[in-house]
Amino acid sequence: MTPRKGERPPVPEPLPAPVVDAHTHLDACGAKDAADVSTMLDRAESAGVDRVITVADDLASARWAAEASTWDSRVFAAVAIHPTRTAEFTDADKAEIERLAQQPRVVAVGETGLDYYWDYSPPAAQHEAFRWHIDLAKRVGKPLMIHDRDAHADILKVLTEEGAPETVVFHCFSGDLEFAKACVERGFVLSFAGPVTFRNAAPLREAAAFTPADQLLVETDAPFLTPHPFRGRPNEPYCAAYTLRDLAALRGDDVAELASAVSGTADRVFRLRTVTSDLPNGEGLR
Template sequence: MPGTAVSGHGRRAAPDPPVALGVPTVDSHTHLDACGCVTAEDVRAAMDRAAAVNVTRAVTIADDLDGARFAVRAAHWDDRVHAAVALHPTRTAAVSDAERAEIEELARDPRVVAVGETGLDYHWDHSPPEAQQREFRWHIDLAKRLGKPLMIHDRDAHADVLRLLREEGAPETVVFHCFSGDAAMARECVDAGYVLSFAGPVTFRNSHDLQEAAVLVPEDAFLVETDAPFLTPHPHRGRANEPYCLPWTVRGIAALRGVPAEDVADAARRNAERVFGLGA
């Protein structure tokens, strides 16, 4: 049962499932390996729990090379799962040519729908900014060469992320995973044609700037995600997250925008199908 799912990274056990959404939607960013999935059976069980609340597909994301290998395997194990592969900015202190070559090979797999998550993270000091920026530029180039969306991790680095995208020339499709900017940044991103993905923090009571951003983003420019096992939405903040928890975030965004939850869920599904080429 979901209430006894593996708790991630010291979090309390995952909550019981929410009421199912009235229409299907897509979790555009999750980490099934970090949720405790190891085998094909684990992946299917996690997606069965998600499907029970009408979260019918998910994109599982890589942080490092092992994660990239897993993400591709998981996407082949279950048709409801797609993959994104890259080296997380905190994993870029020392990257070899062999690692880049394998990431590129994995990214060419037809089940991989994005290059990510890549970007900049100035919150942690695991990798110096120079190394992060070098690898971010490489991932931008990779996404353009493969014609796949670029999925960005941006933590405390808004100005530099936007600057590097301008300097390198952004790929045709750019997704800001777990968007953390304010309304002004959201407007800048929307004007540039970027897609903003909202996760659990948009439901937190103190996230006023983020909530303003979620209201102004056009219906065709947002996605929804769990970033599981992290960032569990209100009212279960601090507990382990899984794709089946996404309805709480969908309903939180709907309340902010003053529309039915089904409108948000359906728009996010249509946007995910377009952005990631998932097909209807």
Template sequence: MSKSDKRREPPPVPERLPTPIVDAHTHLDACGASTAADVREIVDRAESAGVDRVVTVADDIGSARWVVDASTWDDRVFAAVALHPTRAKDFGASERETLERLAPDPRVVAVGETGLDYYWDYSPPRPQQEAFRWHIDLAKRVDKPLMIHDRDAHADILRILEEEGPPSTVVFHCFSGDAEFARECVRAGYVLSFAGTATFRNANAKGLREAARLVPAEQMLVETDAPFLTPHPFRGRPNEAYCANYTLRDLAELREVTPEELAAATNRTAEHVFRLSRTSSE
């Protein structure tokens, strides 16, 4: 098999975790799911690795409608709805009305992903910040967690949260800060969700791994952000919800606890944050 073929091959499904966990942020539609059968296939594979529930997250209005529908196809699937900050320049009355209609749905467990992204230039900072403020208000009105996308925007994210007053629960999806920023978020009571980036071994990941080591378990989640950010040692290959297993095991080693201990702790956090019921697909 050539190197390019290897990079297109999904990682093997790992041994099942001793305690089940929640993939706190994935994109089932971007992973290729379009039907109920597709969704079941992905979550069956995840459950075989000990990832027994997933939160599938929207990044545009079409996706928001889809994730709410998908969450009704399988009891192991929950939804989060918002408009991604890179699309904020197109955030008008119609988009707001749609999200206001979808957010109260009982299968929607968070308003997200919203926030700020200064890495890409798809949308200028001003409409991003206006959209972020609107989503903060929506999360408070429907009394659901706010799921934040923060890329190269730490200071403005914290400033706007303070100015608007944060919802009761704030989740930093795919946390990307260093230990100092993590401590600041922890002091504010925010929840930090770690993706495959926290398992990377390059120099840029050093501060992130320090952050993942110090966050209290009751403020920690594990996610995939699939199909992106596949964890070490499979970086660059296709990601899927079952790969949260690899991230959990890597972070347990980093934190010097057993996978069972960290799995149980992050599962409790996910159930508390997203108010998840213990359901079964059987």
């Protein structure tokens, strides 16, 4: 029987070494409370995806992500206002994002950047918000997680003008080999999602094959961008295992070695091993 398009892909066999899903949206995947998060992370862990970073795109999502990161030790958060939601970005919004960004289990400022594909927010508003988030990342000392859609040159221009934070992560990297080289040369980290597994994405796959393992992350961006051969079906953090295996084959790497390297990069970039609960004695964490 052919699976229905709305069904999740099967949970794959566990990876030989665990890997971190560096960018997901647990709330958009359907998680509402601690029980939902635990169930989703149990499913991910059964595939070898042992930790995730759940990422905000608006203020309500930022509040939820920061709180969800205290429900389960396998969950961390990133907070920002998505570039497509910056048409109205008030001082009160900024104050709230800054407050959330300082919480211990919030490990990055993101996703922020520029999106020239959708027209929900004027470019001027996006640029102003992006520059503000860059400054915030530097002030709180946390990585900047970038959303870049059809805006490669301007992303680099703004980072150069503002001065990039110590650590910059290109979420769902979408560039070609030349753009990957420009980013790697600057010390940026490239995070690859399901599209890198698509067989019609030759320029992106070439970029992934080039990227050094210590500047490479794997993500799902779930519930979006489900990897091959399940494109179009609902995505979840466990599907990072499919992407990791496909990347290993593409690069000619051993799966266990690449998984270990990617997790090591995530640990270093987001300082995951140093993160503690913001609740007394770890109360509330799995």
